[in-house]
Amino acid sequence: MTYCVGLLLDAGIVLLSDTRTNAGLDNISCYRKMFTFNRPGDRVIAILTAGSLSTTQTTLARLSDAIDDPESDTPSIMEAETMLEVAEIVGSTLSRTAGDIANKMNGMSQMASATLIVAGQRRGGAMRLFLVYPEGNFIEATRDTPFLQIGEHKYGKPILDRVIRPETTLAEAQKAALLSMDSTLRSNLSVGMPLDMMVIERDALDIAVSRRIEAEDPVYRQMSSDWSEALRDAFRQIRI
């Protein structure tokens, strides 16, 4: 499985993904699940992936190839007029790819299923954050629901429900995303380090932060152990 989360805030977008992919419990690999399409000053687009690796890799390959190949059947997301059009291109490419792969699997379509987060901003447009379903339709983050999750989303949802608001700063949002991931990593083996984190500031039309957080990263480890300690302290304080 996977855990990816995107936060749409007044100040920008924060994205976080894990890297664990497994085909059964005895076949675990590390694959990047965060992809960027960036033309500074014009547009910045990020795509996070969950689900069938075969489907997500082929979908990303088709989207990438279409950027360089004007003859491609797939429109280029770098030429799309709006982020909505980007989400539509990604959605239709995903659903077509999943369909092609399901056909090879005698219609076991759930085996080829994948879900994506698409985030970004185009010059002249607003920041947008979409969750693209396997069928290619999508929903969008709003001020009422400023975050979207894919994969193993339940463990890490309570902390986000409690602290994420549109006004949350980018620093606080990165912290919340990491703590949400930390709860997921602790409770579910199918989600694993390292992590990929990205921050896009509002109207910057570029990537502000893009970093890989390794399992031995001292800042992450300290945060994780501080959070465990703070939770245990908080737990001790509660009276019933």
Add this chain to the structure above:
Amino acid sequence: MTYCVGLLLDAGIVLLSDTRTNAGLDNISCYRKMFTFNRPGDRVIAILTAGSLSTTQTTLARLSDAIDDPESDTPSIMEAETMLEVAEIVGSTLSRTAGDIANKMNGMSQMASATLIVAGQRRGGAMRLFLVYPEGNFIEATRDTPFLQIGEHKYGKPILDRVIRPETTLAEAQKAALLSMDSTLRSNLSVGMPLDMMVIERDALDIAVSRRIEAEDPVYRQMSSDWSEALRDAFRQIRI
């Protein structure tokens, strides 16, 4: 859906269940999911239920009827020699009931599926906590894994993973179970108040605490808001 949790500690057993049942989002009802079979000094048995209400009600009815009816096909759990035998009786009754109901649904067996927690102690035996699967097989809590959950278990697992150990006191365990439930209630509409809480002390062969916690319960509400505040404080303290 449902959220039920059972904790097996050195000092006793703590059980907590919600009461929300739904057939679609527009048909929500309140049903007790915690049932007790108690003969003080001889045995105390509790059963928590998740899944098809039709299956769990019929399973409990068959188990209850068997206690009073020596002619019943189902053995009496009040006559079982051990808690293991109780789990076996409950498991075979569950799987037979689910099969009967699935037959009426043209084999849509997943619609008749249910999962149970069975907990208790018999005079001369140890306290035991089992999770009974829809097929009637079961697993048991151990010192390494001292809690079992059924229903919407993911939201509330991180806090239990962090604080529950066999040495945890019954008071702390009740608090952890309630906070685990609180996270689930906040993040998932299919789990709802009121709650049923039970405590069985080791070797007491009786119920120490059995109480219903209503939505407006002032102690629960205070705990819930204190926990939100403590989590936000803990969050503020973390530096990354």
